[in-house]
Amino acid sequence: MKSANLGYPRIGGRREWKKALEQYWAGQLAEADLVQQLKEIRLGHLRRQLELGVEIIPVNDFTYYDHVLDTAAMFGLVPERFDYSGGPVELDVYYAMARGSQKAAACEMTKWFNTNYHYIVPEFAGRVPELTENKPLQAYREAKRELGIEGRPVILGLYTLVKLSKGYAEDECSSWVDKLLPLYVQVLQELKAEGVVWIQMDEPILNTTLYQEDLQNVKRIYEYIAQQVPGLKLMLQTYFDSVDDYEQIIHLPVAGIGLDFVHDRGENLKALIQHGFPEKKVLGAGVIDGRGIWRADLNQTYAVLNQLSQIIASERLLVQPSSSLLHVPVTAESEQALEPVLKNALAFADEKLREIVLLTQAGNGLLENPDHALASASAGRYALQQSSSRNAARVQAAAAELTEQQAQRSKPVRERSVIQKERFQLPLLPTTTIGSFPQTAEIRAARQKWRRKEWSEDQYSAFIDEQIKLWIGLQEQLGLDVLVHGEFERTDMVEFFGEKLAGFAFTSFGWVQSYGSRCVKPPIIYGDVDFVVPMTVRETVFAQSLTSKPVKGMLTGPITILNWSFVRDDVTRETVANQIALALRQEVAELEAAGVGMIQVDEPALREGLPLKREHWEAYLEWAVRAFRYATAGVRDETQIHTHMCYCDFEDIMESISGLDADVISIESSRSHGELVESFEQFTYDKGIGLGVFDIHSPRVPSVEEIGQMIDRALRVLDPAQFWINPDCGLKTRRAEETLASLRNMTQAAELARPKY
Ligand code: GLN
Ligand code: ZN
Numbered sequence: 001m002k003s004a005n006l007g008y009p010r011i012g013g014r015r016e017w018k019k020a021l022e023q024y025w026a027g028q029l030a031e032a033d034l035v036q037q038l039k040e041i042r043l044g045h046l047r048r049q050l051e052l053g054v055e056i057i058p059v060n061d062f063t064y065y066d067h068v069l070d071t072a073a074m075f076g077l078v079p080e081r082f083d084y085s086g087g088p089v090e091l092d093v094y095y096a097m098a099r100g101s102q103k104a105a106a107c108e109m110t111k112w113f114n115t116n117y118h119y120i121v122p123e124f125a126g127r128v129p130e131l132t133e134n135k136p137l138q139a140y141r142e143a144k145r146e147l148g149i150e151g152r153p154v155i156l157g158l159y160t161l162v163k164l165s166k167g168y169a170e171d172e173c174s175s176w177v178d179k180l181l182p183l184y185v186q187v188l189q190e191l192k193a194e195g196v197v198w199i200q201m202d203e204p205i206l207n208t209t210l211y212q213e214d215l216q217n218v219k220r221i222y223e224y225i226a227q228q229v230p231g232l233k234l235m236l237q238t239y240f241d242s243v244d245d246y247e248q249i250i251h252l253p254v255a256g257i258g259l260d261f262v263h264d265r266g267e268n269l270k271a272l273i274q275h276g277f278p279e280k281k282v283l284g285a286g287v288i289d290g291r292g293i294w295r296a297d298l299n300q301t302y303a304v305l306n307q308l309s310q311i312i313a314s315e316r317l318l319v320q321p322s323s324s325l326l327h328v329p330v331t332a333e334s335e336q337a338l339e340p341v342l343k344n345a346l347a348f349a350d351e352k353l354r355e356i357v358l359l360t361q362a363g364n365g366l367l368e369n370p371d372h373a374l375a376s377a378s379a380g381r382y383a384l385q386q387s388s389s390r391n392a393a394r395v396q397a398a399a400a401e402l403t404e405q406q407a408q409r410s411k412p413v414r415e416r417s418v419i420q421k422e423r424f425q426l427p428l429l430p431t432t433t434i435g436s437f438p439q440t441a442e443i444r445a446a447r448q449k450w451r452r453k454e455w456s457e458d459q460y461s462a463f464i465d466e467q468i469k470l471w472i473g474l475q476e477q478l479g480l481d482v483l484v485h486g487e488f489e490r491t492d493m494v495e496f497f498g499e500k501l502a503g504f505a506f507t508s509f510g511w512v513q514s515y516g517s518r519c520v521k522p523p524i525i526y527g528d529v530d531f532v533v534p535m536t537v538r539e540t541v542f543a544q545s546l547t548s549k550p551v552k553g554m555l556t557g558p559i560t561i562l563n564w565s566f567v568r569d570d571v572t573r574e575t576v577a578n579q580i581a582l583a584l585r586q587e588v589a590e591l592e593a594a595g596v597g598m599i600q601v602d603e604p605a606l607r608e609g610l611p612l613k614r615e616h617w618e619a620y621l622e623w624a625v626r627a628f629r630y631a632t633a634g635v636r637d638e639t640q641i642h643t644h645m646c647y648c649d650f651e652d653i654m655e656s657i658s659g660l661d662a663d664v665i666s667i668e669s670s671r672s673h674g675e676l677v678e679s680f681e682q683f684t685y686d687k688g689i690g691l692g693v694f695d696i697h698s699p700r701v702p703s704v705e706e707i708g709q710m711i712d713r714a715l716r717v718l719d720p721a722q723f724w725i726n727p728d729c730g731l732k733t734r735r736a737e738e739t740l741a742s743l744r745n746m747t748q749a750a751e752l753a754r755p756k757y
Contacts, residue, residue: 001305001317001363003356004056004284006200006237006258007154007324008045009349010063011513013331017041018517021065025099025517031091038064039142046143046151052350053357058200059151060139061324064091065098065120065516068164069107071156072122073097075129075183077165079107088133098516108166109515113204113240114612115291115327116522116564118515124176125167131183134190141194152235153191157203158184159218164205177217184221185228192232198255200235204323206249207241207260209613215248226253235284239323240291241612242267247275258284261304262322263291265616269304272311282316283308287359288352290323293332293510293524293566295347295381296355298374305363319360325349329510337508341387342526344380348510384526385570392502392528399578406585407629409661411637413687416663419637423597424550428757429711429725431750432482432690434644434666435554435600436490436730437471438739443488464489465542472546474740479747482598483551485543487732493556493602494564498523501583502530504565523565525576531583534590541594550598552642553591555584557603558627564605573609574623581630588632592639600642601632601662604729607647621656628660640664642688646729651679664688668728670695670710680717689718692728693749694742699734701741707749712756720757725750 011017020037023029029037042062049057063070073094078084081104082093092101098120100106108121136153143151162176191199206218225234233255242264243249250257257277259268277283285308287301309317332346347355358377362370375382384390409416450460467488475483490496498504504523511519536553544551558580567576584601591599606628611620632641643662650657650667657665669676669691676691693710694702715723725746731739 001309001314001319001360002055003053003353003360004152004318004320005049005054005058005325005353005356006202006239006284006286006290006321007058007061007326008049009325009328009330009512010041010045010061011330011511011519012041012044013334013509015511015519018519021517025095034091038062043142043146046147046149048350049353050147050149052353054353055360056152056198056318056320057143057149058154058324059143059149060136060153060155061326062139064094067154067156068112068119068122068161069094069098070135071161072120072165074132074135074187075180076132077122077124077127077129079104079123079167080126081105086130086132111608113207114608114610115240116512116514116520116608117326119164122161122165123167124165129179129183131186134187136187136199137190137194140191140196152198152200153196154200154202155184155187157201157205157236158221159214160203160205173213174217177221181221181224185225188225188229188232192229196232198233198235200237200258201254202237202239204239206236206238206243207612208244209615210244215245219248219252222252222254233282235282237284239263239286242271244613246271250275250278250281254281256282256284256318258286258318258320260286260322262286262289269307272308277312282318283312284318284320286320286322288319288321288355289569290321290325290352291327292569293328293346293348294569295345295351295378297381298355298359298378299371301355302359302362302370302374305359309363314363317363319356319363321352321356325352327512328352329507329512334509335507338505339389341380341384341389342505342524345384345526346380390527390568392530395528395530395579395582398582399575402578402582402630407626407633409633409635409637413661413663416637417688420640420663423638424640426481428720428754429723429750430481431725431747432480432552432666433475433484433726433743434728434730435484435487435552435602436732437484437486437488438734438736439488439491439732440736443467444491447491461538464539468539468543469546472543472551476547476549478740478743479751480743481549483543483547483549484554485539485551487554487730489539494561495523497535497556497561498525498565500532500535501580502532503527503579504529510566520564525562525565525567527568529576529579529583531586535587537587537590537594540591540596544596551596553588553596553599555587555599555601555631557601557606557643558584558631559609559624560603560605563609574627577623577627578630581627584631585634589634592635597638598640598642599632599635600644601628602644603628603660604644604646606645606657607649607653610653617653621653621659625656625659628662632662642666644729650676651682654679654683654685658683658685658687662687664690664724666690666692666724666726668692670728677714677717685718686722688722688724690724690726693725693746694727696728696731696734699738701738702745704745704748704752707746708752711749711753715753715757725753
């Protein structure tokens, strides 16, 4: 067996990569210095993998921003608006595509499969692709020249590239395959001429739902490459799920197939046992979780490897992560502040590579006592498993005893809405906002002082209260009907709750790349999640005491907390979601008991959790929706539950959104308002709903007329009695002036609309 890696995190253990990029963008670093710094980072990562003993080290997994953008640039797929006239894409054009420039809007950015990594969407429109430079070849040469490493170049697979791109009609897909094929062949021929033996060709599109036509295209691509570049060995790498059509895919004319044995629900292994594996092919066995942060149960993993080696000769087995390690932080060694029982259970990129090397040694019979060696490498995992910090018997019991009744409001929405109308006496087309108001430098500075203990708890609360008071006053002046306290005490909507709930921990350096230089540090859910103290009651009650208008309590929902965290892997995600829901249910009860009549539970990440293949959507949505209901359904009829969601592709999960049974939902929609409104022509939504009437991502202040048109458009389909008027999302990233001006226009538009309906 051999050990292999599929991709190493780019950002560096101290986010050196991010800092270099941002300095360059700010004009503080010359291009040559950026190039030099990034080279050092890149070589450092290769050296690290070499030291760890990884035998197959990827090259060209590094990037100046995003690997999909790199691939687009390599093929000259630069949209016309960027004034590009062929040849290698200059750095400024490259970054303009990623981030926009004075003259041209940035390319769209979207989620990389079901991860929180975002890639730049290539645009095919109006372009004849050409090979501008052979990036994988440069990376291969550099690793060899500088470090003597025989790296394995990674290339984004042709079909995945085509499917992730836009700017062409569905029936042009094959013709784009035809246009790109000769260019891929040229890249590969040049690599072969250089003496490269193996290539890692990433085709995660094969892990999504595939149609016959897709399979034909894929077959055509790999047959053509095999014919044009004979002898070059392709490792066709798949990840994030099982492959959609095992039998067809393993018989493609490539030298190796990489399969994910962690995120496949056991399906890849099952298919492999059932259908076997081609005798001459190499199997890349993705047995170490490339996306989670936990030490593996190596004895169990070893058992899987042994099972595989019954079917595939050991010399044709690669031990590898389930995907690129792009999705995990660099090393757990830096986490000196964590409790040892937690720290020792963590495996970030470097620790994962160590596990891979150890498993490979075990597989090759190089360990004297493999069972013992593997068990001791997993000791941290077992210790956490047993520890009292992970296990709260009361929580486990409560989650196990949840009943269907706890997921049901006592009356249907129609009856509740009558009771709530009576209680709140809101005007037609009530106006509200989504929760947060501008987080100014002053607010961030205050939080820093409090965190560094330069400010006492009282000092900080007094400061927050002043902000709340200011903004309650402003909201009253604006004439909004339902107010919010403004979320000034929160940096981040998940971190805030994680810090107050039991079962969460926070790392010091556990950053992962989200998009470009933007990194996130997800909380870690390591133990049973439990309510400890009320989290939002003080601020909400204070805000309510300042006004006679209703103030919404503001919580982050269970699925969003789950999807934006690193989650323990010893119980199901459903179990964790239910535990979070129970804790939130208690918070909801506390708010209600304190007299808060409206409670908003945000679920912007509900859609993100959807599995890659359609056939698994229903199961996910069922438990996700139920968790939301556990959190919210315990309230009285007169308590109004709101929810909020971002991103607009809702057409296909409308049923589930309605199933949340929230009395009112607000949805981000201004960027594709028409489309979202149309979907309500097909689906009758019977609850309160606000389709965002202006885009909060832009500093632009929308006019009263514009907002009025949005309202009119929506009310051609939706009943005015159910419609709410609100912005797209929270306003925390906007400046106060923009916020006030936009909201003033929004309330005016509402006033003008009311007499019409
Ligand atoms: N209540 C949150 C806010 O206003 C919602 C944020 C979100 O949907 N991402 O900031
Ligand atoms: Zn939002």
